[in-house]
Amino acid sequence: MDIFGLQVSVGALVGKAVMLAVAVVAALVVQRVVVRLMRRALDASSLPSASIFINIVRVLIWALALLSVVEPVFGFKPDAIITGLGVVSLAVSLGMQDTISNLVSGISIMLSKAVQPGDQVTVAGVTGEVTDVSWRSTTVRTRGGAVQVIPNSVLSSTALTHVTDWTVGCCTVPLVVVPGADLDAVEAEVRDVVLRVLEGQLDPAFETGVIFTAFTAYGAQGEVQIHVLPGVIFSAAQDAVVRALTGRDWLANAL
Known part of the structure; x- marks a missing residue:
């Protein structure tokens, strides 16, 4: 047995x-x-x-x-x-609630293709190019070179704006023109100044715009719309234009 x-x-x-x-x-x-x-x-x-x-x-x-x-x-x-x-x-x-939330959000983002590398976006107060979309986070590089890592859970719950080519490289300089000034002549002069001080930094796909949007007690209020190439820092371009325009006789003191 x-x-x-x-x-x-x-x-x-x-x-x-x-x-x-x-x-x-x-x-x-x-x-x-x-x-x-x-x-x-x-x-x-x-x-x-x-x-x-x-x-x-x-x-x-x-x-x-x-x-x-x-x-x-x-x-x-x-x-x-x-x-x-x-x-x-x-x-x-x-x-691991945060990790799981980021993982689920990452899967949702990838399946829906809401954001992909190369997209220009504005999210959570950050504007730049999406360089990487992983399971936990999305990486955005700003024009100034700063790298922002945004958790996918934040990305999926925050308003996301896809920025157009026209907008992504556009920075503005506000101005006020004294009453009685020839606005067409002012526009031509501003364009010449921008072309001179930002030579080699402007995006050839777009023209510099001078737009007047309102009347104030000081004169016509408007802005200069400047389109710069990738890598050009907005604040540096704006500083160069403001310095070059300072002292013009048609420029109101309210600037």
Whole structure:
């Protein structure tokens, strides 16, 4: 009986080993097929860092394979394991709320393609070019060279503005022209000054504009719209124009 019992025990052990091997092989085959199909679909979608979807699917496949053999091979009931994992997941989620929020927001942003590298945006008071969109944050580089890392949870809950090519390089200089001045002559003079002091820094795709928008007690109020090339700091361009215009006889003292 002991020998027979030993033979039965060995037979059961072999059966469990075979069942486990079948589950592993099946998981490997399913993983290979599913991952290959997902790579094709994700590559076509042009999603950045799309490998996270593949990793999530891999975890799910192996989790299902483990649950399918955990009772017949290891003698544990799947219900107990699922309950334990639920408790652990709850504890982890409470301690990683911000990370999970950023992750979910990142997936939403990437799937909707609301923001992509190369976009010019204004978000959370920051205007610049999106240089990277990851699962936790989005990186924006301002024209001054500063790099702002914005959590995806903030990005998804804050108003986002896509900036046009006309707007992204435009800086303005306010001015007030004395009553009776020839506004056309003022416009021509301002254009000449801007071309001279900002030579090599202006964007050739756009002309310098001089727009008058209101009348005040001091004269006609307007602004100079200057379009500069990437890398040119707005404040430096504005400073150069203001210095060059200071002292003009048509310029009101209210400037």
